[in-house]
Amino acid sequence: MEKRNRLEELAAELIDGQNLSFIGSVDEDGYPTIRAMLRPRLRDGVETIWFSTNNPTDKVRHFQCNAKACVYFCDSLRFRSLLLKGEMAVRTDPEAKGLVWREGDEMYYPGGADSEDYVALRFRVHSAEIYGNFAKEVVPLD
């Protein structure tokens, strides 16, 4: 329970407080791949995290072939970070796309949330690793 509380606190600090998140996928040749993304659009605790992105991109293609994913949040000034592992679903249905759509997105997607080049990513997390003070803690979420 104590671990779980620390995870919730760190999630609030790092997921909501940092502008960038780093998304990891595995490419078609088995190589890990990293991309910087803006912070998530929505989250339900640390179990389900939603992003928006353009389509197609390498990471969308990777996740369509292999859902295994990680997302990394890092406060480099305080040497604290959070690594979440789980499955990433590429959601092209109007309900999911509407959920992550925000005012201002029309600057990049003039066709609105229905644009084919706009998709939602739903990340279901099964484990969390907390790094800080030169130590690591694993928090299983299943």
Added chain:
Amino acid sequence: MEKRNRLEELAAELIDGQNLSFIGSVDEDGYPTIRAMLRPRLRDGVETIWFSTNNPTDKVRHFQCNAKACVYFCDSLRFRSLLLKGEMAVRTDPEAKGLVWREGDEMYYPGGADSEDYVALRFRVHSAEIYGNFAKEVVPLD
């Protein structure tokens, strides 16, 4: 050639100019994993890049089982990033460890470069992806 020149320029800007790099590995269950690292200790162009790290860590263990790796460098203010893919070798030999050892490391490794908890990582890069201005360029290095 023009692509190659852009890559060298961006490498100088991002690899040498940013404090952090992000290392990607694949864990024993096939999930991608990301860790922030300090900037590389040494590089020969973008083909060979050396890091120092402590041992054992998850990433050292991952690379000992699966050498496929990526390293990501990102300038978030200018929306430019560089993703390198290749093979990471964990080097525990004195020659490699001496190569990456720097003054000040004894604060963390009182036993010096010979410490068992100090290792070198040698990254051999086979492809580079440059991101900037909402576009991607791939530069094969083989």
